[in-house]
Amino acid sequence: MSASLPTGASPPNIGSLFDSVLHHPLLADLPFNSFTSFLCRTKILKEDILQPQPHHVSIFCAPPFLPASVTGFLAASLDMPPETVKVLWSLVKDIMWELPSSAEASADDETAFRIYGHELGLTKHTLYPPIKICANHECAAWQCRSLLKKEEPHHIVLFTHSEGAKPGWTIHLKCRECNTNYQANYSVADHQFIELQLAMHWMDLMQIAVLATNCANLYTIAQTCHDLGDSDDHWQFGNALTTEQVWDCFTLLALLDDHQRRNKSLIVPHDGDQKNCFTGAMYACNTRIVHQGQNELPHACLGCMHIFKSPDGGLHRTEVIVTNGVTVGHPCCAIPWCKNPLDNNQLRFCAEHHHLEAVCAVNSCGQLVVVDIETGRKCKACDDPVHLHMEAVNIDSSCHGKSKTQHQKLSKLNNAITVHLP
Structure with missing residues (x-):
């Protein structure tokens, strides 16, 4: 037959507890917020209350006395005399000992x-x-x-x-x-x-x-x-x-x-x-930052800036910036220095230059683009065979580049997977 675990003393019911508080001269005027804060903080300090106790004190019962450090903390944080802390502990210790932890x-x-x-x-x-x-x-x-x-x-x-x-x-x-x-x-x-x-x-x-x-x-x-x-x-x-x-x-x-x-x-x-x-x-x-700047811009320190001497003896500085592929490839209008936003990140031109979608993409060529007869897709080049070949080479290069990136991602994924052998 297995022995049952010992249990602590039964906590008082709410009526007898409040009656004891009401008729005690040190607790009669105790604010209710101080009472609830006392319960919460002693619950947090449960292990700190138990650890200094003598080895024969059961962990299932609330100890009769608080450690001096805990008494001092409660008295200072709750603005009450140490004597009040001791009396209040004697009344609520069994209640506090049964309270669930914050996680519970x-x-x-x-x-x-x-x-x-x-x-x-x-x-x-x-x-x-x-x-x-x-x-x-x-x-x-x-x-x-x-x-x-x-x-x-x-x-x-x-x-x-x-x-x-x-x-x-x-x-x-x-x-x-x-x-x-x-x-x-x-x-x-x-x-x-x-x-x-x-x-x-x-x-x-x-x-x-x-x-x-x-x-x-x-x-x-x-x-x-x-x-x-x-x-x-x-x-x-x-x-x-x-x-x-x-x-x-x-x-x-x-x-x-x-x-x-x-x-x-x-x-x-x-x-x-x-x-x-x-x-x-x-x-x-x-726009405000572009026109007025921001406080971080003038910052410089040896952690983000390196000063070096060039072969000709001149001093130069280099500063570090942090970016990623998304920022480097920020979608913008294909017209150089155009600052108009794109209506959609998949578009080549902004609304002002949208008509250029129908113009050959090769520099200095102003001919209209043609449609691929086999796929029905609108090309980016005109009917000039050289320009069409340039577009085909560009598409092929982009496809190979994408495939290479996908292979790199797959390689990294496989390297990151740990195989657990039986």
Whole structure:
């Protein structure tokens, strides 16, 4: 017969506990926030309380006395006399000893919301607007200080840093008088939100040459142990993270940081495609930097700049820049020095020079292009055989280059895979 593990003393019920607190002269005026903070901090320090105790003190029972260091910490952080700390510990020690850890409590909450809350429209993660009263000073609702009560709930997926993708709700509050719609925050897609801590983690990774695609892939791999719920709980949206969402997150956070530094409000359109939502704000930010510069430009140190002497004895300097293939191959109009943006990254010319699509691509040739009779594809060269041969050679070279790149990727992938022998 196996022996059962010893158990600690039964914690007091809530009535007897509060009665003891109320009738003790040192605790009668104790603020409730101080009481809850005492429980939370002693729970965190559980191992620190147990370790200095004599070896015969059971780990299943709360020790009768706190170590001096813990008593001093609680007294200083909660602004209460050490005597009060000792008395309060004597009353709540058995309660604290049975409290779950932060990880256990979080897991219990997730399970409770998944089993009992989702069908009632309740989740652990619900995003509300930061204001409860209409901010329009000309609105009658603001003048009478009435609360925003007209709500529009929407399913969302919240990508968190430590818990993976989680189901949630975002609540839009709408003013009944002026119809202003207040939302919780900016989203990276219609129903996807990203936790700030995770967004900052991606920005740190992207500054050390990690691509947005890899950020999305790493998140997917690292968070495979977290799921939106069991098979019986079908949330409206999946937990797949895309490269575009990582890029939108990066762009949005950069724009918000830029506007906050200048004490300005970020204003972007609420309609249209998500990919075009921040284009105007990005263009204005880049234009301002071109005209006014930025504080980082004059920076120079021995870590990012190298001074060397040339053979003729002159001193020169070289500075390091960090870039990648996406930046080097930034799509632009094929007309040199044209600064007009492309309507689509797959186009050769901007809207102003779009008519040149019908002109032979060979320099100094102004003839119209022809159509390939076999494929029906519009060529980039005219009917001159030499120009057509130049285009064919260029296409063949591009195809071989792509094939070579694909072989390189495959080689790196095979080298990265570890084979586990039985």
